[in-house]
Amino acid sequence: MESTVLLKKTRKTVLLLLFLGWAIGNLDRYLINYAVVDIANDLALTATQTGVVLSSFFLGYAIMQMPGGLLADKYGAKKILLTAVIIWSIFTGLTAVAWSFSALIIIRFLFGIGEGGFQPTASKIIATIFPKNERSRAMSLLLASAAIMAMLVPLISAVLLGLIGWRLLFVITGLIGAVIAFLYWRYIQVPDTTVEAARGLSVTGENKGILKKLITMPFMWSLLVSYFTIYAVNWGLSSWMPSYLTNERGLDLLSIGYLQLIPGVLMLSGMLIFGIVIDKLTLQQNKVIGAVFAVGIAGFLFLMFHSNSIGMFIFYQCIVTILMTYITLLLPSFVLKTIPQDITATAMGMANTGGQLAGFITPAAMGFMVDFFNGSYNAAFWLLIIFAMICIFALLSIKSNLKEERVSNV
Numbered sequence: 001m002e003s004t005v006l007l008k009k010t011r012k013t014v015l016l017l018l019f020l021g022w023a024i025g026n027l028d029r030y031l032i033n034y035a036v037v038d039i040a041n042d043l044a045l046t047a048t049q050t051g052v053v054l055s056s057f058f059l060g061y062a063i064m065q066m067p068g069g070l071l072a073d074k075y076g077a078k079k080i081l082l083t084a085v086i087i088w089s090i091f092t093g094l095t096a097v098a099w100s101f102s103a104l105i106i107i108r109f110l111f112g113i114g115e116g117g118f119q120p121t122a123s124k125i126i127a128t129i130f131p132k133n134e135r136s137r138a139m140s141l142l143l144a145s146a147a148i149m150a151m152l153v154p155l156i157s158a159v160l161l162g163l164i165g166w167r168l169l170f171v172i173t174g175l176i177g178a179v180i181a182f183l184y185w186r187y188i189q190v191p192d193t194t195v196e197a198a199r200g201l202s203v204t205g206e207n208k209g210i211l212k213k214l215i216t217m218p219f220m221w222s223l224l225v226s227y228f229t230i231y232a233v234n235w236g237l238s239s240w241m242p243s244y245l246t247n248e249r250g251l252d253l254l255s256i257g258y259l260q261l262i263p264g265v266l267m268l269s270g271m272l273i274f275g276i277v278i279d280k281l282t283l284q285q286n287k288v289i290g291a292v293f294a295v296g297i298a299g300f301l302f303l304m305f306h307s308n309s310i311g312m313f314i315f316y317q318c319i320v321t322i323l324m325t326y327i328t329l330l331l332p333s334f335v336l337k338t339i340p341q342d343i344t345a346t347a348m349g350m351a352n353t354g355g356q357l358a359g360f361i362t363p364a365a366m367g368f369m370v371d372f373f374n375g376s377y378n379a380a381f382w383l384l385i386i387f388a389m390i391c392i393f394a395l396l397s398i399k400s401n402l403k404e405e406r407v408s409n410v
Helices: 002-043 047-063 065-075 077-097 101-115 118-129 132-163 165-187 195-199 203-215 218-247 253-280 283-305 310-338 341-372 378-396
Strands: none
Touching: 002 047, 002 077, 002 101, 002 118, 002 132, 002 165, 002 218, 047 065, 047 101, 047 218, 047 341, 065 077, 065 118, 065 203, 065 341, 077 101, 077 118, 077 165, 118 132, 118 310, 118 341, 132 165, 132 253, 132 310, 203 341, 218 253, 218 283, 218 310, 218 341, 218 378, 253 310, 283 310, 283 378, 310 341, 341 378
């Protein structure tokens, strides 16, 4: 009984620390979307260059997804988690010294490399210490930190960018990351479920076998495409929303901050509620719901960007946010509930590569479209609608009998 209580306490402590770490990681991700308005003015960036800056983080992040997962499965979750936080904190702070377009791209790319190992490793930790019927709820609490940052960053940016400027703001964010790294080193303890410890096999040969097995699974490719398309919508909206509302709707950053509180609150609420719902339904039921929600996203995106008032724009954005939240929470549940925990990080890294490639491609593509069409956002937003439509078929293509797609413990 005492060991059960201790285990529950350990779970809560680890989940709280993961929550805080992911909150800080997302603070920087969302912060750049608002700071880039001032950065573009200071460095004289075009819309295309601004899109490339927003995308450069995601290139590094995407590249590091599978290596980060493999390293966590090989060497242990705590080591990779700690390394990720240290590296991203350093390059978050170094964003403040960027003196040119090229320097900013390099720094943001390396920041993405640093943060790339976090989510696969955090997913492995959740799969290791939580029972299967609690993993979606645990993941929902972790991802809720991103929802909180999406809600708070617009206000933080509106106030602090005017008071201290974007350079000092990135320095402070980097220092907060250093504090998180210390807390991880001091307090995170997880069982060793590395491939080497769990199976007593050659790690190099075994990792190659795992990767080959995952790459040949249609299940994983369906997940990867689903991740790509839904995160293309997510990062396309979050990256360009401040610029769009400023340039097209004539709002200032403080007004944008207050308005974005509304979808932010709904995202947070959805994260907490949907984690419970997903755990209570089968994955087959969840995938059908997700596909229906993707249909809704495409439709409400169209209505959103053709709305005649700010009020209706925010109303449709709120609906898109709720539907998108369900899908973004559902996708990692497929990995957490069907993949053995000793290779969870590798599988999550592969699936999430799709999402982060979307983060790299979409903001840059939208920036190019805005420049190409002389400042019009219409083509850019049609791109998001197309991605939402592709997501419908990607979700439905996930195999009905998920047990057939389980990776066997060779």
